[in-house]
Amino acid sequence: MNDTQREKVQEALDRFEIEVPSWGFANTGTRFGKFLQPAAASTIEEKLSDAGQVHAMTGCCPSVAVHVLWDFPNGLEDTHGVSRIAAKHNVRIGSINPNMFQDQIYKHGSLGNPDEQVRRAALDHMIECVSISHATDSRDISLWFADGSNYPGSQHIRKRRHWFIDGLQELHSHLDPGQRMLVEYKPFEPAFYHTDIADWGMALLMARAAGPQAKVLVDLGHHYQAQNIEQIVAWLLAEGMLGGFHFNDRRYADDDLTLGSIDPYQLFRIFHEISYWEWETDGQADIAYMIDQSHNLKGKIEAMIQSVCRAQELYAKSMLVDHDKLAAAQTACDLVEAEECLQEAFATDVKPAILEWRKSRNVPANPLTAFRSGGYLERVTAERSERNMAAVSSYA
Ligand code: AFD
Ligand code: MN
Ligand code: MN
Numbered sequence: 336m337n338d339t340q341r342e343k344v345q346e347a348l349d350r351f352e353i354e355v356p357s358w359g360f361a362n363t364g365t366r367f368g369k370f371l372q373p374a375a376a377s378t379i380e381e382k383l384s385d386a387g388q389v390h391a392m393t394g395c396c397p398s399v400a401v402h403v404l405w406d407f408p409n410g411l412e413d414t415h416g417v418s419r420i421a422a423k424h425n426v427r428i429g430s431i432n433p434n435m436f437q438d439q440i441y442k443h444g445s446l447g448n449p450d451e452q453v454r455r456a457a458l459d460h461m462i463e464c465v466s467i468s469h470a471t472d473s474r475d476i477s478l479w480f481a482d483g484s485n486y487p488g489s490q491h492i493r494k495r496r497h498w499f500i501d502g503l504q505e506l507h508s509h510l511d512p513g514q515r516m517l518v519e520y521k522p523f524e525p526a527f528y529h530t531d532i533a534d535w536g537m538a539l540l541m542a543r544a545a546g547p548q549a550k551v552l553v554d555l556g557h558h559y560q561a562q563n564i565e566q567i568v569a570w571l572l573a574e575g576m577l578g579g580f581h582f583n584d585r586r587y588a589d590d591d592l593t594l595g596s597i598d599p600y601q602l603f604r605i606f607h608e609i610s611y612w613e614w615e616t617d618g619q620a621d622i623a624y625m626i627d628q629s630h631n632l633k634g635k636i637e638a639m640i641q642s643v644c645r646a647q648e649l650y651a652k653s654m655l656v657d658h659d660k661l662a663a664a665q666t667a668c669d670l671v672e673a674e675e676c677l678q679e680a681f682a683t684d685v686k687p688a689i690l691e692w693r694k695s696r697n698v699p700a701n702p703l704t705a706f707r708s709g710g711y712l713e714r715v716t717a718e719r720s721e722r723n724m725a726a727v728s729s730y731a
Contacts, residue, residue, distance in 0.1 A: 361382060377723070392640055400432060429473060482526070652680055
């Protein structure tokens with residue numbers, strides 16, 4: 336790596352921030368059950384403390400996404416003091432995630448429910464989440480809907496589309512200037528015949544219909560196996576509609592595996608499309624990078640540190656693509672030369688430059704090793720295991 340490349344990596348890492356999810360530190364699982372972890376966080380303070388550890392070890396995750404039902408079960412009243420607690424752990428509250436899928440009333444959908452009263456209740460919950468975002472000074476309301484159906488003919492697809500647009504337009508009217516609502520799509524699960532916001536096109540049209548502060552959120556696990564996600568990212572960038580990401584990796588579907596663990600080259604290509612767009616427009620893409628993982632088997636804090644470090648590495652690599660050379664090769668249809676621009680950058684060892692950056696920011700040279708030897712895990716395990724494992728003994 337030459338000096339110019341080294342500088343590019345330092346600048347990239349200086350501006351790279353990635354948001355961690357509060358739910359990533361709590362005991363969650365799959366529909367086949369969960370394996371309880373002695374050190375798992377339960378309270379919002381414990382989650383913010385664990386997130387604070389990840390930020391202390393990596394230096395690039397100052398904000399924490401919260402899930403309203405799980406973090407603020409009593410809604411707005413639970414937010415008093417939460418920003419102070421976050422600050423105590425050197426983090427802040429980030430995006431607000433309404434819960435549109437767990438309440439029993441959502442059996443046939445939330446905004447897409449044929450029952451107008453359920454649609455109203457869902458909207459009231461989301462409007463309360465906007466109030467929460469004002470209390471926590473959060474910019475983004477991150478919207479994922481499980482709405483859909485399991486059998487052909489069981490629901491009216493076009494009416495549901497109309498109800499969604501009505502609801503998202505009303506929600507949009509509650510946003511403060513500068514706030515955003517991020518519309519996340521997912522092709523299937525938990526619905527297995529149709530999902531109301533199933534792909535990037537539906538999310539784009541819904542966000543456009545909602546208003547100018549609505550954008551699209553791309554969750555990497557929310558695509559069919561062969562989909563070209565970086566092409567979707569390039570289109571959304573060109574349309575000015577790319578709001579942010581939920582990062583994870585997948586082998587089959589929405590597996591929420593550790594970011595970069597299965598296909599790191601894909602995330603590199605996604606980051607490349609963004610840096611290529613920034614180079615061409617001489618602008619800075621205003622994108623929320625967020626992790627959406629909650630590990631059932633891996634140690635939760637370790638897995639989060641692993642994900643953050645891998646994201647930093649892939650982001651740094653993507654900055655090393657020679658855009659001038661690439662643009663010329665693309666114009667000339669010099670296929671091998673153009674491809675090699677990406678392959679060379681992806682193959683570049685950025686670890687020395689990352690080490691330099693960490694040293695300059697007073698974060699540990701090896702975040703995972705530092706966490707493992709720091710004693711935090713032992714301490715919180717001692718504090719939390721009796722409570723966490725009580726449920727296990729009741730199964731015994
Ligand atoms: C689930 C959904 C979706 C959502 C997340 C947090 O698939 O990704 O963003 O829960 O609500 O993973
Ligand atoms: Mn997601
Ligand atoms: Mn998901």
